Amino acid sequence: xxxxxxxxxxxxxxxxxxxxxxxxxxxxxxxxxxxxxxxxxxxxxxxxxxxxxxxxxxxxxxxxxxxxxxxxxxxxxxxxxxxxxxxxxxxxxxxxxxxxxxxxxxxxxxxxxxxxxxxxxxxxxxxxxxxxxxxxxxxxxxxxxxxxxxxxxxxxxxxxxxxxxxxxxxxxxxxxxxxxxxxxxxxxxxxxxxxxxxxxxxxxxxxxxxxxxxxxxxxxxxxxxxxxxxxxxxxxxxxxxxxxxxxxxxxxxxxxxxxxxxxxxxxxxxxxxxx
Amino acid sequence: xxxxxxxxxxxxxxxxxxxxxxxxxxxxxxxxxxxxxxxxxxxxxxxxxxxxxxxxxxxxxxxxxxxxxxxxxxxxxxxxxxxxxxxxxxxxxxxxxxxxxxxxxxxxxxxxxxxxxxxxxxxxxxxxxxxxxxxxxxxxxxxxxxxxxxxxxxxxxxxxxxxxxxxxxxxxxxxxxxxxxxxxxxxxxxxxxxxxxxxxxxxxxxxxxxxxxxxxxxxxxxxxxxxxxxxxxxxxxxxxxxxxxxxxxxxxxxxxxxxxxxxxxxxxxxxxxxxxxxxxxxxxxxxxxxxxxxxxxxxxxxxxxxxxxxxxxxxxxxxxxxxxxxxxxxxxxxxxxxxxxxxxxxxxxxxxxxxxxxxxxxxxxxxxxxxxxxxxxxxxxxxxxxxxxxxxxxxxxxxxxxxxxxxxxxxxxxxxxxxxxxxxxxxxxxxxxxxxx
Numbered sequence: 001x002x003x004x005x006x007x008x009x010x011x012x013x014x015x016x017x018x019x020x021x022x023x024x025x026x027x028x029x030x031x032x033x034x035x036x037x038x039x040x041x042x043x044x045x046x047x048x049x050x051x052x053x054x055x056x057x058x059x060x061x062x063x064x065x066x067x068x069x070x071x072x073x074x075x076x077x078x079x080x081x082x083x084x085x086x087x088x089x090x091x092x093x094x095x096x097x098x099x100x101x102x103x104x105x106x107x108x109x110x111x112x113x114x115x116x117x118x119x120x121x122x123x124x125x126x127x128x129x130x131x132x133x134x135x136x137x138x139x140x141x142x143x144x145x146x147x148x149x150x151x152x153x154x155x156x157x158x159x160x161x162x163x164x165x166x167x168x169x170x171x172x173x174x175x176x177x178x179x180x181x182x183x184x185x186x187x188x189x190x191x192x193x194x195x196x197x198x199x200x201x202x203x204x205x206x207x208x209x210x211x212x213x214x215x216x217x218x219x220x221x222x223x224x225x226x227x228x229x230x231x232x233x234x235x236x237x238x239x240x241x242x243x244x245x246x247x248x249x250x251x252x253x254x255x256x257x258x259x260x261x262x263x264x265x266x267x268x269x270x271x272x273x274x275x
Numbered sequence: 276x277x278x279x280x281x282x283x284x285x286x287x288x289x290x291x292x293x294x295x296x297x298x299x300x301x302x303x304x305x306x307x308x309x310x311x312x313x314x315x316x317x318x319x320x321x322x323x324x325x326x327x328x329x330x331x332x333x334x335x336x337x338x339x340x341x342x343x344x345x346x347x348x349x350x351x352x353x354x355x356x357x358x359x360x361x362x363x364x365x366x367x368x369x370x371x372x373x374x375x376x377x378x379x380x381x382x383x384x385x386x387x388x389x390x391x392x393x394x395x396x397x398x399x400x401x402x403x404x405x406x407x408x409x410x411x412x413x414x415x416x417x418x419x420x421x422x423x424x425x426x427x428x429x430x431x432x433x434x435x436x437x438x439x440x441x442x443x444x445x446x447x448x449x450x451x452x453x454x455x456x457x458x459x460x461x462x463x464x465x466x467x468x469x470x471x472x473x474x475x476x477x478x479x480x481x482x483x484x485x486x487x488x489x490x491x492x493x494x495x496x497x498x499x500x501x502x503x504x505x506x507x508x509x510x511x512x513x514x515x516x517x518x519x520x521x522x523x524x525x526x527x528x529x530x531x532x533x534x535x536x537x538x539x540x541x542x543x544x545x546x547x548x549x550x551x552x553x554x555x556x557x558x559x560x561x562x563x564x565x566x567x568x569x570x571x572x573x574x575x576x577x578x579x580x581x582x583x584x585x586x587x588x589x590x591x592x593x594x595x596x597x598x599x600x601x602x603x604x605x606x607x608x609x610x611x612x613x614x615x616x617x618x619x620x621x622x623x624x625x626x627x628x629x630x631x632x633x634x635x636x637x638x639x640x641x642x643x644x645x646x647x648x649x650x651x652x653x654x655x656x657x658x659x660x661x662x663x664x665x666x667x668x669x670x671x672x673x674x675x676x677x678x679x680x681x682x683x684x685x686x687x688x689x690x691x692x693x694x695x696x697x698x699x700x701x702x703x704x705x706x707x708x709x710x711x712x
Contacts, residue, residue: 241545244545245545
């Protein structure tokens with residue numbers, strides 16, 4: 001079991017190394033190897049999650065560690081989709097490093113948490129999956145934003161070098177960022193609404209988690225904050241022309257909030273979401 | 276059987292001489308026919324560009340190289356004494372290496388330029404269409420094409436613009452991606468403005484606007500480029516809708532000031548503006564480049580990009596040369612394995628001759644057989660010969676060591692009494708062109 005739990009981490013790590021090597025040297029064979037390794041990692045991860053689902057009888061989404069695992073898996077799928085549809089591998093170096101680092105958490109704690117009665121609702125699964133997919137989109141937007149800023153600085157300073165030779169155009173990065181924010185925002189909105197509906201349904205439950213479901217809980221507070229942040233990013237682009245570098249910064253700050261909410265808050269601070 | 280590469284290039288001959296040796300001018304076909312009619316070569320391809328005139332050929336005679344040189348001299352009526360010092364000659368693997376370097380752009384005036392690969396392809400297609408290319412030329416040029424492709428995809432040799440106009444266009448692409456939907460503003464209507472306009476027009480931008488102090492000259496340029504001309508007074512309007520501005524006026528004072536550009540930037544929101552100042556003295560205040568969404572490049576910036584790109588291409592040379600060396604080694608091995616082919620053919624002919632002789636001898640006895648049975652006898656004897664020869668043929672073709680090859684050929688010649696005439700028969704059937712002689 002432990003070997004199977006560590007296999008995705010290993011493959012993601014190797015993929016990250018290959019993506020970085022490809023980013024530096026631009027050897028087409030290394031690029032193809034990187035994609036293959038990432039594909040293998042996602043497959044191994046799919047197998048792992050599938051096995052956990054069969055063993056437990058429900059989707060392993062209970063607890064922050066399981067959510068991190070599902071997040072990494074969704075991020076891998078989303079990134080592979082983008083890479084295969086755009087033939088653009090430059091982002092892989094950033095995305096796979098994030099994946100490999102985060103995948104260590106579930107590997108250290110591979111067991112499936114038992115599911116309390118409170119979470120036996122289809123709304124729970126929809127809530128968690130749509131939010132995790134939103135986070136994966138925001139992670140991509142974050143990477144796109146960072147690379148946009150790096151490329152922007154190079155062109156502005158007239159030092160055409162490392163990133164200039166490796167990244168797609170500013171326009172393409174900006175457009176992909178807009179799409180990632182758009183998809184992420186829609187899923188975030190849906191996830192929060194479903195979560196709110198579900199919370200009102202279970203409010204009478206004796207479970208202390210249910211009674212802690214309020215905006216005062218740090219997890220929910222930060223979720224609302226990041227929703228406000230991404231709503232601004234989403235609408236400011238069209239309404240007041242906040243594209244390009246401003247959109248890039250917004251997506252970077254937004255993802256920092258998401259990550260804070262996901263890890264430290266999810267593990268230590270929340271009293272409503274600590275299953 | 277040897278491979279030759281003979282000719283003149285920009286490295287060996289001055290332009291005055293190269294001008295006289297332009298095979299392409301009168302068409303490659305007559306040159307190929309004239310060359311093959313001399314009967315020196317079994318296979319020929321002629322490559323002719325403004326920087327080179329080269330003959331690639333397969334010939335038996337070791338002195339064929341000079342014959343090709345003299346052909347160039349005769350065909351173009353350039354005295355041999357004048358031409359000879361400028362003619363290069365490569366043989367065997369060196370000849371292959373030369374073609375591979377040419378195809379990869381390593382031998383080009385601007386290292387890594389991509390046009391040459393297309394010219395090499397054309398040269399081969401012409402020769403092949405006239406049946407002057409046999410097995411060796413097919414293999415040689417196929418390898419050359421793949422070397423060209425490999426060098427392009429595996430090294431940075433062809434990367435980075437090496438002229439100022441292309442550097443500007445490459446930058447614009449890095450900022451805007453596709454240029455087709457963009458509006459371009461050209462300030463000035465002089466020679467530089469026109470040149471840049473032509474380059475941008477080739478990128479199919481949406482709108483070209485020309486603004487200059489004298490409306491008549493901007494009108495004229497607008498007509499030439501298929502753009503529109505606006506009077507100088509409407510500069511601010513034109514600026515606010517432009518994505519790319521090229522400034523090339525002869526003004527002695529800045530035409531675009533920081534304050535002026537800043538005013539037009541506000542309604543643009545985050546849409547970037549790319550300003551290219553190719554005028555000397557400069558048309559654009561340097562402070563314009565400090566504005567948030569403005570990228571400002573002047574002529575010196577573009578020149579230094581070109582210089583860096585050239586330096587980077589040079590740095591990639593080693594990797595490209597390694598690819599060439601790899602492919603040359605592979606090609607040389609293949610060429611060597613072909614040396615055994617005359618022996619293989621002689622051996623097969625020998626076996627078949629024995630078969631036919633025996634069938635002839637038995638003819639009176641076989642005559643009584645029905646036609647189908649007679650055909651079966653023919654087929655069976657043929658199959659026996661084929662099967663007996665299958666393994667030896669494969670073994671012989673698999674040889675790569677030259678000394679071993681000579682030993683084998685010698686042994687076979689003695690064991691089966693293969694005449695030297697049979698063994699020398701060329702591997703490739705004579706071409707139509709050669710029979711004319």
